[in-house]
Amino acid sequence: MLTVRAPATSANLGSGFDVFGVALSGPADVLRVEKATRTTLTVVGSGSQYIPEDPKKNTVGAVVDELDAPARIRIDKGVRPASGLGSSAASAAGAAVALNELYDRGYSREELVPVAAKGEAVATGEAHKDNVAPSLLGGFTIVADGCVTTMESDLSFVVCLPDVVVSTSNARKVLPDGARLDELVETVGNASTLTAGIARDDPYLVGRGMSDPVITPARASLIDGYETVHNRAVEAGAAGVTVSGSGPGVIAVCPDGLQRRVAAAMVGGFEDCGVDARAYQTGVGEGAQIVRNERNSE
Numbered sequence: 001m002l003t004v005r006a007p008a009t010s011a012n013l014g015s016g017f018d019v020f021g022v023a024l025s026g027p028a029d030v031l032r033v034e035k036a037t038r039t040t041l042t043v044v045g046s047g048s049q050y051i052p053e054d055p056k057k058n059t060v061g062a063v064v065d066e067l068d069a070p071a072r073i074r075i076d077k078g079v080r081p082a083s084g085l086g087s088s089a090a091s092a093a094g095a096a097v098a099l100n101e102l103y104d105r106g107y108s109r110e111e112l113v114p115v116a117a118k119g120e121a122v123a124t125g126e127a128h129k130d131n132v133a134p135s136l137l138g139g140f141t142i143v144a145d146g147c148v149t150t151m152e153s154d155l156s157f158v159v160c161l162p163d164v165v166v167s168t169s170n171a172r173k174v175l176p177d178g179a180r181l182d183e184l185v186e187t188v189g190n191a192s193t194l195t196a197g198i199a200r201d202d203p204y205l206v207g208r209g210m211s212d213p214v215i216t217p218a219r220a221s222l223i224d225g226y227e228t229v230h231n232r233a234v235e236a237g238a239a240g241v242t243v244s245g246s247g248p249g250v251i252a253v254c255p256d257g258l259q260r261r262v263a264a265a266m267v268g269g270f271e272d273c274g275v276d277a278r279a280y281q282t283g284v285g286e287g288a289q290i291v292r293n294e295r296n297s298e
């Protein structure tokens, strides 16, 4: 039996739609996995009542198929589904790491990215890799043209999660079909600024790059209170604020010492709009880890 902790992630960061992602130090899914002749799933924890235990409908089932590795799997959800925190990806990444180890498949973490992305296709219909890459590799990741680049970072974030649900598949349907040239120029500029900020561990540069004129405005309209929460976070000292993944989570990058104030301001902003919310004071974290290995006692 293996126990794996796979972290939540925040994709896009405004200017990096389907490209940027960051592993968060918390929350996380915890998976207990053991070999079996046929695959069975149990799901407990945050939002587990909305997650199918049928392997064909769960992201981990696709990973089992990809690795030809049947198993008995118990998922303890720390990452609520439909949160914008890579919930479906965390389970897929955790399963990929556990099954690769249990069945001695020998894949590197980079090679597991497309494997875990098959799980994302189960959840959203599209095998986007910007959540599974950081959940597997940790740090800040750039997925472009089939290649994954990783950068370490020490930045601090607050992620505020309202008590509403936005599914990634619905949030992809509201996106426009195309963008104008000036929007493209603005997005490339912001994405470049953000990447430079990550390289320098500079929250102000990252914050300046954390917006885009096409994707974020379309998604923000699905989140009641977004404008208020955005403004409150900035007033409290956040260096940048945007929709986390496809929402409804909202992520703020924070200069040192301001996390608590920003978290309170964001929760208060949602509450003033009649929406319950909780905040995670978090930072850039590591990729999925095997936290317990009982293979030798099998």
Ligand SMILES: Nc1ncnc2c1ncn2[C@@H]1O[C@H](COP(=O)(O)OP(=O)(O)O)[C@@H](O)[C@H]1O
Pocket: 050, 051, 052, 057, 058, 059, 060, 075, 080, 081, 082, 083, 084, 085, 086, 087, 088, 089, 091, 092, 122, 123, 124, 166, 167, 168, 169, 245, 246, 247
């Ligand atoms: N292991 C899993 N963990 C979370 N969600 C899952 C899992 N397997 C299937 N799903 C489905 O995926 C959807 C949630 O995925 P998604 O909308 O991408 O949420 P998030 O933005 O938090 O990743 C839900 O419909 C959920 O039932």
Ligand SMILES: N[C@@H](CCOP(=O)(O)O)C(=O)O
Pocket: 009, 010, 011, 012, 017, 018, 019, 083, 084, 085, 086, 087, 088, 128, 130, 131, 168, 171, 172, 244, 245, 246, 247
């Ligand atoms: N690039 C994807 C990311 C979805 O992230 P999630 O955490 O909401 O699953 C998108 O923006 O659709």
